[in-house]
Amino acid sequence: MKKITVLVGLLVWQTSLQAQSSNITIDLNEGLRQLEVRHCFVRAPAALQVQYTLRRHIRFITWEDHDDTRNLAVSGNSLRLPEGHSGCLAYVVDHVERNVRGHQKAINKQHPETRILDIDRLLLRTIEVPGQMPIIEIRHPSAVKLSAPWQLLQRSALNTRYRMKPTPTYSRGFLAIGKLSLRTVYLGSSRLRLAVMSTNPMAPERLEQWVRTMAGTVALTGGSFPLPDIQVLIIDMPGSSEPVPWGQVNRAGGQGVLFVVNTEFGDDQLYADWTAAHEFSHLLTPYTPNDRWLSEGFASYHQNITRLRSGLLDERTAWKKLLAGFRRGQKAAEKTDASVLKHAGRRHSMQMYWGGAVIALKAEVALQQATGGRMNLTLALRGLQECCLNTGQSWSAAAMFTELDRISGTQVFSTLYEEEVKRQRFPEFTSLLEQLGVVQTRWGSLRFEEQAPLAHIRKRIASG
Numbered sequence: 001m002k003k004i005t006v007l008v009g010l011l012v013w014q015t016s017l018q019a020q021s022s023n024i025t026i027d028l029n030e031g032l033r034q035l036e037v038r039h040c041f042v043r044a045p046a047a048l049q050v051q052y053t054l055r056r057h058i059r060f061i062t063w064e065d066h067d068d069t070r071n072l073a074v075s076g077n078s079l080r081l082p083e084g085h086s087g088c089l090a091y092v093v094d095h096v097e098r099n100v101r102g103h104q105k106a107i108n109k110q111h112p113e114t115r116i117l118d119i120d121r122l123l124l125r126t127i128e129v130p131g132q133m134p135i136i137e138i139r140h141p142s143a144v145k146l147s148a149p150w151q152l153l154q155r156s157a158l159n160t161r162y163r164m165k166p167t168p169t170y171s172r173g174f175l176a177i178g179k180l181s182l183r184t185v186y187l188g189s190s191r192l193r194l195a196v197m198s199t200n201p202m203a204p205e206r207l208e209q210w211v212r213t214m215a216g217t218v219a220l221t222g223g224s225f226p227l228p229d230i231q232v233l234i235i236d237m238p239g240s241s242e243p244v245p246w247g248q249v250n251r252a253g254g255q256g257v258l259f260v261v262n263t264e265f266g267d268d269q270l271y272a273d274w275t276a277a278h279e280f281s282h283l284l285t286p287y288t289p290n291d292r293w294l295s296e297g298f299a300s301y302h303q304n305i306t307r308l309r310s311g312l313l314d315e316r317t318a319w320k321k322l323l324a325g326f327r328r329g330q331k332a333a334e335k336t337d338a339s340v341l342k343h344a345g346r347r348h349s350m351q352m353y354w355g356g357a358v359i360a361l362k363a364e365v366a367l368q369q370a371t372g373g374r375m376n377l378t379l380a381l382r383g384l385q386e387c388c389l390n391t392g393q394s395w396s397a398a399a400m401f402t403e404l405d406r407i408s409g410t411q412v413f414s415t416l417y418e419e420e421v422k423r424q425r426f427p428e429f430t431s432l433l434e435q436l437g438v439v440q441t442r443w444g445s446l447r448f449e450e451q452a453p454l455a456h457i458r459k460r461i462a463s464g
């Protein structure tokens, strides 16, 4: 036992020494088609991991130290380095692709001067020690602006410096380079670094207000915005059929949110769209790649609750949307082959999104019942800010629910996990809504039953 501790201690010491002394410089050429990367170490690790997506794009790999310069070659999924030596690894990455699902071609056409790069396709994976991450310096032409999820340290006309952030497994992140309008939105002590790609000169100002409002709804729900520093990347795509045709949360290299919007739509339609409330709500929980029901479910619940609390939705509309979603999910679950909610994945999206949303509502109600209203879902999620949101790790639902039990001083979450998520195809919600006093009339409209036993909880959910 002791031996293992010593060995682990040694490994941590070695890796921290390597990480501490590792610095990356990237030179962007004029056409932005090629990146020249130089990664210097005081003590090189034995090998670096080469992501599958990078293998086809990496060329001219060399190692330089005080003795000589020599060529290196990738073998399988790794690149061997002269372990323990001081020196610099240099390589070129070219033909990097944009990767915004379903929109690449159109983005290319509308924004030929800007590129969106998948950060996993740029760099060889190094050892990540939180708190001792490498500094990355990007040298670029003066007309070029940058947006990355990494922590921004310094920006000048020709040079942008970041400190890298840890990357959870199975995650993705974007570096945007080119013609961008950069702004900063402050929410309390949180900083949202906004980058807008738009040919419309009015768009950045308008989108800044939109981000402030939509991210602000989540700050209301979490007590404060859940993370201290995030990237928000917005691509304006005139001609799209919806005001916000696409949104996604990215976790590689730090947290980021990406939206495709169409600013030809008016403010009424832009602010009525649920996508931004949904994506920002994802940031209330840590990354759970193998339990998508949790992240999608909690975001689907909160996309309505955040808008209710901030006044973007009235109470009746918010519950109507939740009820409609629960029903859609239940209907889909009847036809699906995912026998329990835990196993509902990408192919069972309605079951997954709205089954998870019922679990969020059940947690909210059970927490208030168990504690006489002293604890609620907002307070429990706020507790995650201190321990779990900004660690750069992937979580399982079971581990996250254990944390939420600890924070809330209850067993509400583990009970729901054991009894519903692992056992039910879709959690029951009809009687719960009845107890909350949410009643659908014969004509399809919604009314509130103020004498219902849990009506006081429904009111507290609305006020936050």
Ligand SMILES: [Zn+2]
Binding pocket: 278, 279, 282, 295, 296, 299
């Ligand atoms: Zn989502």
